[in-house]
Amino acid sequence: MVKRQNVGFTLIEVLVAVAVMSVIAIAFFGLFNQVLKFVQIKRIRMQAAMLGTEQMELIRNLKYSDVGTVAGIPAGVIPQTQNLSRGGVNYTVSADVRYIDDPFDGLLGGEPDDLLNIDYKQAKITTAWQTRWGLGSMFFLSSIAPEGLESASGGGTLKLHVMNASGGAMPQALVDIINPDAGVNLIDYLTNDNGLILLPGAPAGLGVYQITVDKLGGYSGARTYGLDDPAGNILPAPAHLAVSLGNTAEATFGIDLTGTLNVRSAMYNPFGVPTPVSADYSIFGAKTIGELADGSVIYKNIYNGRTDNLGQVALIDLEWDSYTIDFHPGATAGFNIMQYSPPDNPITVLPSAATSSFVIFYSPYSAYSLLVTLKDQSEVPLIGVNVTLARLAATYSATLLTGITGQTFFPDLQSATYGLSVINPGYLNIDSVIDVDGNKEEPLTMMPDL
Template identity: 35%
Template sequence: MPIRKKKYKGISIAETVIAIAIFSIVGISLYQLSTQLTRLTRVSRDEIAATALAQEEFEKIRNLPYASIGILNGIPQGILPKTQAVTRDGISFEITRTVRNIDDPFDGTINGSPKDTAPSDYKLLEIQLSCPMCRDGGDYTFSSHIAPKNTETSSNNGALFIQVFDANGQPIQGANVHIANSSAVPPILIDETTNAAGMLQLVDVPTGTKKYKITVTKDGYSTQRTMGNDEVSNPTKPHATVSTQQVTQISFSIDTLSTINILTATATCTPIPSLPFTLAGSNLSHMFLPDHCLFLQSRFRQTRYKISRLFLSHQTHAIF
């Protein structure tokens, strides 16, 4: 009797490829889910640590005497350092503190009607935490108001309002404002930025006649500053003066930087190398147009310069 052999059905190549594809899709999805959960866990841990650190800072500062709540060498004066490096739960943070006197319009303002003779109604405390090693940048900002326990009294200080705009009169947000007054006791040294309206408003500022040296700039922008009589005999923008119960308003105009490319050539437009020249002019005027030989090629952005003098020291026809 012949023996019948059993036939075994195998797996085809197509079925194998499909199985591998399904396994790969499931595996990749699980890996991405695990990675996302890990990232969210780390972000949540960073946020919890930052929030706890900010709350710790607020509680510590609220327990200080009201007069001590301020930045060292700042306005208002206080005992708090501007920046400080700390570590919490193994995470390194850079703390940046900002304290501002707030003139609340509820009881009038220093430059309003009725006039507020005690314009420093309360203080705005802002805590910025920077964590370069944290996920998603790790920048956190917290703020709170701190009010005095006693009633207001009239102040002998003044206010300093700084406005920054460009050549078109548009306010510049985030402009860096450096203020120094070495005559104050203790000395004042402030580095702040303008708000969305291009303003920096400082209230309850110690008085001083031409004592506040102010410099305004921004990355990619020009720089403008006040000057003293020791630098210029009659400066158009002298150092700021702050008077009792008065508002000093000072404006600065800065703008994006420009590039001037100069090409010296003969009357037949042949380039002349190593030619010394002197260029002088003033800003915020009309644009200088190059001539047919492109002796002076100018590329301008927002800031415009008027070329008033250009002397070329060479015995050719390349003199403007």
């Protein structure tokens, strides 16, 4: 009898073999993909380099007077931006041409003073791309000298500084420079590491350079203003810049990260916590951009609105500034302001910070009232201090304690002269005379009794 043997693979052996082959295949295809990506990136970069070199050669073959960008400083025949294709890849080619003040013969405003600060031109070509393999860019620099001696360009110099809220340099800020009369239209010019843009050879013009400054990533903006910008502005500030022949027009702009102001409004409740209430508000900063014919100023940052049913509003993307909060108290609104928390109005909003203000109203409205804010010399609110208000030549006298904000409120007064007295152990007494001629707010500072 012949014994038969089973020849072949078990199911487990087949599964193991398939798994091993799958791992090998995945590793192979991963390696293949990496090699392909490496080759493609090298090809893209090589094409970008050839394209940049080609554009730079075109610039070198131009007449010196033509070396400049269209609507640029200096003006010339080179497009500021081009979209070109090579090998199926789309490239953005940007050109930047500037006059250079070489330190060899002195600098403008230096020692010696180089009054002719257009020694030569520097051209920069940047090629940028974005493909399925990623994005990238490269740039090329070249100096182009005049055929003979340097000569006056018929213009002056623009010198623009961009600073942050602390007065430090703001690098990589985006600056637009527009002069419609001379056809200058420079968009998204970048400040250097010192927050500076220096443009010799700017065409002369009186009040024609419109400057706008901002930066990506949640920054505030700044710009120059013209007459009737906004409507009725007769003294714009800062005004559009003027450049005169052989002189330097210099301006400084401030931008920084924006902040947030959270405001709450509530009605005083003598029996418990204040009750949230919706109310109209006007909130404006201290920075101004001009003046109207009647002498009133034009504020740069103004916000009008109404708190919601919970008495809340959040103002986001605010420029750093000192903001006054006005809830329009009065007979029409039917209330007075009896407390700010913190006890500051105006209130400062800092870059990249959230600031809060809680305003408490008092009703019914008093035509004559006094809000006293008591702090020490370090601006710390003084809590639980007796404040006495007495009407001179009358029988009125009231003593109230300051609350957690260092404030106390006297309603239902008369249009009259009052005596104010504050006694706090460890501090010098305050005795003053106050004329109450409406809704008056009186900040007081107590000095230590040394």
